[in-house]
Amino acid sequence: MKIANLGVISALTLAAVAFPATAQADDGWQSIGEGMTAGVSGIAVLSRHAGRIDALVVRDNKKPGENRALRVRLKGGKVTGAEPLEWPGELPVDLESVEPVPGRPGEYIALASAGKGFHIRVSGLCLTVLGTFTVPKGDAADNYESFALKKVDGRLFAVWADRGQDARPATLYSAAFDVAKLTFGAVKSLPFRVSYPAKDVRHASDLEITKDNRVLITAASDPGDAGPFDSAVYAAGTLRADGSITLTATPVKIGDYPGHKIEALTCLTDSCGRVLYGTDDEQGGGRVRIG
Template identity: 50%
Template sequence: MIQTIAAALSLLFFYVFPPAPTDWLSVGSGTTSGVSGSALTASGQLLIVRDNKKSGENRAALVTFPGAKVTPLKWKGAVLDDLESLAAVPGRPGEFVALASYGKGARISLHDKEVRVLSEFTLPKGVDGDNYEGFALAVLGGRTVATWADRGQDARAGRLIAAEVDLARMTFGPTTSLTVRANYPEKDVRHISDIAITHSGEILASSASDPGDQGPFTSALYRAARVSITNGRVALTPIAGQPEIARHLGHKIEAITCATLTCDRHVLGTDDESAGGSVKFD
C-alpha cells in the first residue's frame, strides 16, 4: 500500500512538478467547471469532482499534465449532487471516495473515461446546518481513519470530525470532533473548504472567502490539527495558532491534493464560480 502511494506521488513530483510554483492552469470556464475535490491517480493524473446539481452536468473529470488537459468522465450508477470532496482509497489504486455536501457519499472506481459507483454510504449524524466540504483517508497505526469537515460560515466555526472506517462496508466507528476557526480570510469566510492528511497525521486545511458568484475570492492554506490513534481510539488535536502556509488571492480553493508523502508540495484546485476552475502546483 505504502509503495503504491509512494509510486504515484513520485510520478507527480519527478515528472510533473516544476522546481518552483506555477501559475494557475484553467480546467474550464463558467459555474459548472469548478474543482470541488481532487485526488491523485496511480498514473499521476488528477481526478477531480465538481459540485454540479443539474441532470446532465459533469460530475467528474480527469486532468492530465503537463498542460492540464481535461477529460470529462461518464458517471455510471447513482448520481450524487453537490460533490464537495474526493479521497483516494489507501491500498486500492483506482478507487476513491466522493462526498456530497449533505453527508451522502459513494465509493467509486476509475476505468478509462468513466467512474463507476461501487457502493453508497451516509456519514454518521452530525449537527444541524453541517455543510461538508472536506474528506480525507489515512492509515494510522495499521487502522484506516476517515476525517471530514463541516465548512462553517463566518461566526459559525468549522468542524473537523474523525472516525475509524471499514472501507469494505463504508461504515464508521465512534466519532470525535474539533471546532476550527481560520485566521484568514476575515469576511464571508468558510473556515474549512478542504482538507488533506500527511503520512504523519497532520491535517492541512484551506479556508476561503466567498461573497458570491462574481467574487472577489481569496483563500489560505494552514495547519489545522493532527489526527491519531491514541489509547486505542481516534483522536483529534489542534495545532496551536494554526500556522498559515500560504495565501492565494483571487481564487476560492476547494481542493487540496498532496504531491509528496510529507505533503510539503500540493496541487490546489479552485471553484471560482462564474470564472470557472483552475489548478496550481504549489
C-alpha cells in the first residue's frame, strides 16, 4: 500500500476490519463477512461517540433472502459487531452506494446500479423506506456505483457516477436535488478516467465530497469473482457553486491498494484526513478499515 502526501488528505488510508477480530488479515483489513453476499458496496456513518463508530453498510445482493444492509460497529478502529437490518417492502436489487442527507439526522439515500434510489431512515436496527426515485436518464450503458450529496452556498446537489469500464470512461453527473420531492434539477455531466488500475478497470467505484467541496473518487480493477483486485483513491476535482464539477488536469492519486476492490468510502473528518473504506472482494467477502 502506497500513500501520497497531499496536504490535509495525506492521511487517507484504507481501513479494514476483521470480523471477528481474530480473523484480521495480514494487510490490516478486517472482515465483516465471507463469500459473495458479504461485500461492502456502500458505507455511511450512523453515529460516533467516545471512540465508537456505528456505520451503515449496503450490499449489492440481488436475490430474496440475501442481506441488503447492516450496522457495523467499530471501537478503537476494530470491528466489534455486524448486525443485519431488515429491509421492509420491495427489496432493492444491486445497491451500490449510500449517503447521509445533510441536515436530516438518521436519513440516507441509497442508490442501486440501474439508477433506482431509496430515501431511508435508520434508527437503531430499524430501517424505514421513506420514498423512491430514479436518477435522470443518462447513457444506456450506465452502471452506477456512486452517489453523494453536498450543500454548496445553501443549495443541495447530488453527484453520481456511472463506473465506466476499460476504454469507456466513467461519467460524473451532478444536479440540484430536492430531498422532499426526490427530484433533480438540470443535469451536468463530464467523463472521468484514471491511469491506474490499468486493466479490467472501473474508473469510478465510489465518490465522496469533502467539506471544502473537493471530489474524491475510488477506482478499482475487477477481473472476476476470484480477483485479483486492485484499487486506487484520487483527488479528482471540485464541486462548484453552480453544481458543476471542475476536474483537475490529471487526477491526483492519494493511495493505491493492491489486493482489494474498494467500492465504498466515507469521510470521518471535515478534511477527510480520516476515512472509512469498504471493499467488495467478491468470493473474498467484505472488509473495512479506518485510516
